[in-house]
Amino acid sequence: MKNIRWGIAGAGGIANKFAKAVKNVHGATLAAVASRSEERGRAFGEKYGIENVFTSYEEMASSGVVDAVYVATAHPFHKSCAEIFLNAKKPVLCEKPLCVNADEAKELAACAKKNGVFLMEAMWTKFLPATKLAIEAVSDGKIGEAMVLSADFCYRTEKEDEPNLFDRNMAGGSLLDVGVYGLHFASLFFGENPVEIKSAAKIEDDVDTVMEVLLKYESGAIAKISSATRLSKPADGIIYGSKGRIDMPCFYGASELTVAGDKISAPMIGEGFEEEIAECCKCIREGKTESDIHPLASSIRILEQMDEIRKQCKIHYPADTKE
Secondary structure, three states, X not given: OOOEEEEEEOOOHHHHHHHHHHOOOOOEEEEEEEOOOHHHHHHHHHHHOOOEEEOOHHHHHOOOOOOEEEEOOOHHHHHHHHHHHHHOOOOEEEEOOOOOOHHXXXXXXXXXXHHOOOEEEEOHHHHOHHHHHHHHHHHXXXXXXXXXXXXXXXXXXXXXXXXXXXXXXXXXXXXXXXXXXXXXXXXXXXXXXXXXXXXXXXXXXXXXEEEEEEEEOOOOOEEEEEEEOEOOOOOEEEEEEOOEEEEEEOHHHOOEEEEOOEEEEOOOOOOOHHHHHHHHHHHHHOOOOOOOOOOHHHHHHHHXXXXXXXXXXXXXXXXXXXX
16 A cells, blocks of 8 residues: 655644644655744654655645645635645645635636646545444434534634634634534535525624524525634534434534434544545545545535625625735
């Protein structure tokens, strides 16, 4: 089995989680990190025993020491950073959301297609054993007809601790940060094409700090998605059916679920990133340019939903304006 040598673009908080996870995936190694800050890159490299440390993404892209790259930059830089590696024929796993808006995502998908290179958004929830069991339970009719879904991902933080989340120039706000998980979760059970979207938000500094979204589907099913950076809620995902319900504590990173009263354990390999890394490695070895489980069309459709939600709530980012 070909070993996939990973590089990380960016050395922030989320990059640390990826670096830890790679060590748990058979057939994957962490070979390089690139950071615009030499000091941060060196510190990151020493922390995880990374041999190759670069001070530019372009340098890592042309180095020949990586087979794939995880893009862990801030939201507004996902597209430009990923393009550097795609144009260098390097497969890319890009942190969620894939881009700031759907237009950017379509351009990035076109770049991957032009270069014949693998590209996937890092939506780890889709690859977890618990998620797969929930999908099977609904498909098998274990709760009858699935009719209503709720998914809450809300936490409280402060501007001084997470400044990007409160900065419109950095595409801040709860929707792109954590609301994206609930929207993807709902799509697994009700599809990616709601016929109606209604949203309301609490806005601070031109970004959403609390967001509530209702989606209605052609079948009549309804999903309620909550996200917040100013308040905490239990991160529960619940699917209500005509004959029962599925409960998933911490739905975006669930390790267990209860189906119609039966509790089922569904442990992850590590902390959740491992399954999506393994999927990427598998696709790359097989010469695929997309994941069958999480194709680019799914990422684009969810971004289209978020574009509509932001439009309704009058949330606008610099990336939404074409130069």
